[in-house]
Amino acid sequence: MTRTPLNRRLAEFGTTIFAEMSALATSTGSINLGQGFPDTDGPxxxxxxxxxxxxxxxxxxxxxxxxxxxxxxxxxxxxxxxxxxxxxxxxxxxxxxxxxxxxxxxxxxxxxxxxxxxxxxxxxxxxxxxxxxxxxxxxxxxxxxxxxxxxxxxxxxxxxxxxxxxxxxxxxxxxxxxxxxxxxxxxxxxxxxxxxxxxxxxxxxxxxxxxxxxxxxxxxxxxxxxxxxxxxxxxxxxxxxxxxxxxxxxxxxxxxxxxxxxxxxxxxxxxxxxxxxxxxxxxxxxxLRLPDAYYEGLRADLQAKRDLLGEGLAQAGFEVYRPQGTYFVTTDIRPLGSGDGFAFCRSLPERAGVVAIPNAVFYDHREAGAPFVRFAFCKRTDVLQEAVDRLKRLG
The missing domain is CATH 3.40.640.10 (Type I PLP-dependent aspartate aminotransferase-like (Major domain))
Incomplete structure (x- = not known):
């Protein structure tokens, strides 16, 4: 073959970070707070x-x-x-x-x-x-x-x-x-x-x-x-x-x-x-025709989970950016002595038994996102509490 198989427009895109980190969660038995999917079914x-x-x-x-x-x-x-x-x-x-x-x-x-x-x-x-x-x-x-x-x-x-x-x-x-x-x-x-x-x-x-x-x-x-x-x-x-x-x-x-x-x-x-x-x-x-009570309950549940995880991350030493929406929280890892989100996330499963996502994958300007890491809080409360307890090992 004189050309590589992949269309050159997609050459810069390899396997997504979500696949890599989810596989790492499975292989290490870590809590997966990387990929944004709930661990309970809907109504x-x-x-x-x-x-x-x-x-x-x-x-x-x-x-x-x-x-x-x-x-x-x-x-x-x-x-x-x-x-x-x-x-x-x-x-x-x-x-x-x-x-x-x-x-x-x-x-x-x-x-x-x-x-x-x-x-x-x-x-x-x-x-x-x-x-x-x-x-x-x-x-x-x-x-x-x-x-x-x-x-x-x-x-x-x-x-x-x-x-x-x-x-x-x-x-x-x-x-x-x-x-x-x-x-x-x-x-x-x-x-x-x-x-x-x-x-x-x-x-x-x-x-x-x-x-x-x-x-x-x-x-x-x-x-x-x-x-x-x-x-x-x-x-x-x-x-x-x-x-x-x-x-x-x-x-x-x-x-x-x-x-x-x-x-x-x-x-x-x-x-x-x-x-x-x-x-x-x-x-x-x-x-789509569920009553307003459903949406109010969803927001209240996720806000409580946001606060649980956010407070736990702060206690573990992260600088936490409090989200107004979504079910993700961004943190700055520099207070923990690291400025490399990729290295930090790849080592976190062994260090604390938790998986997160380095924000740099979401940037063209990789240096702007280098010290930031994303955690998902769309998980059961007991799972988030266990993750918080594990993250205390970083302190």
Missing amino acids: LEVREAAERALREGRGNQYPPGPGVPELRTAIADHQRARYGLDHDPDTEVLVTAGATEAIAASLLALVEPGDEVIALEPYYDSYAACVAMAGGTRVPVTLRPQRDPRGGGGRYVLDLDELRAAVTPRTRLILLNTPHNPTGTVLSRAELTAIAELAVERDLLVVSDEVYEHLVFDGAEHVPIASLPGMRERTVTIGSAGKTYSFTGWKVGWTTASPELTAAVRSAKQFLTYVSSGPFQYAIAEA
């Missing part, structure tokens, strides 16, 4: 809805390409009830194989070779790969840690001037993520308004990954950027059932957008999975 009534669909033969064969009508209607109703966004379920809603396919289909549809895509780093690792597959050029704008002068860590913030300076005549779209993985930042209404004004001024599209929309704490507000002036017709909003209902293995995601943008994304999506998750689509349609 019983939603599981029973999937069982009914299977027994009744709904979705066992190919579902409609855009998604089953029941789910598309439920998604449209959810966006209307929660955010005042009206979407036609027939022309403005598209069901995908999780948010990962929604991201891939959106970028493959909307980005051409040479287009620049702005992404807030640190960013979910599939963003970079999808931009590369589309032939685009990723342009990172870095969220920077801002320490709380009162102590106890702080939060990550967006420099709006840096974002504006990143826009060039070649910029096609902004790839947004709020609530933000891995930092836990929830962009404020004021920040999103400034981003929206920039997008309108420079005629940019926005692909907005909002899969953690219901996982916000301490009174933080999730604001879909599509709800802001001028953004309804230039935004593809991405949602997912996996994070909200703890069924990550079902891979049910979706996009909502104008008819023109939805048709574009559907054109790419039809050549990826075409369709997926038939019976589960009916179950998620029912999940």
Whole structure:
């Protein structure tokens, strides 16, 4: 062979860090706080809805390409009830194989070779790969840690001037993520308004990954950027059932957008999975109609787990950045005498029997993320308590 088998656009992407660290967790018997999946199943009534669909033969064969009508209607109703966004379920809603396919289909549809895509780093690792597959050029704008002068860590913030300076005549779209993985930042209404004004001024599209929309704490507000002036017709909003209902293995995601943008994304999506998750689509349609008490209970449970893990990490010597959303907490390992997140995470299973993820994998500017490590708190309380007890060995 005169050429390597892998397409050169993907040459920089090897095995994901999640696969590496999960394998390390298995081989060492460590508690896996690296990959973001819950260790309990979602609501019983939603599981029973999937069982009914299977027994009744709904979705066992190919579902409609855009998604089953029941789910598309439920998604449209959810966006209307929660955010005042009206979407036609027939022309403005598209069901995908999780948010990962929604991201891939959106970028493959909307980005051409040479287009620049702005992404807030640190960013979910599939963003970079999808931009590369589309032939685009990723342009990172870095969220920077801002320490709380009162102590106890702080939060990550967006420099709006840096974002504006990143826009060039070649910029096609902004790839947004709020609530933000891995930092836990929830962009404020004021920040999103400034981003929206920039997008309108420079005629940019926005692909907005909002899969953690219901996982916000301490009174933080999730604001879909599509709800802001001028953004309804230039935004593809991405949602997912996996994070909200703890069924990550079902891979049910979706996009909502104008008819023109939805048709574009559907054109790419039809050549990826075409369709997926038939019976589960009916179950998620029912999940989207769960009462407010479900979401309130979910937030309260995760906030308590965030506080348990965050306090334990602080006691173990980490500097902890308190997340406003998602189910991840970012820590600074320099107080523990290390500035290399990769080395730290690879040694942590032997040192403490816990697995985490080095944030540097989410950066183009690796040095900016080098001393930061991410832990997931979407686990049972007893598992988190055991992890905290193990991490005390580092002290």
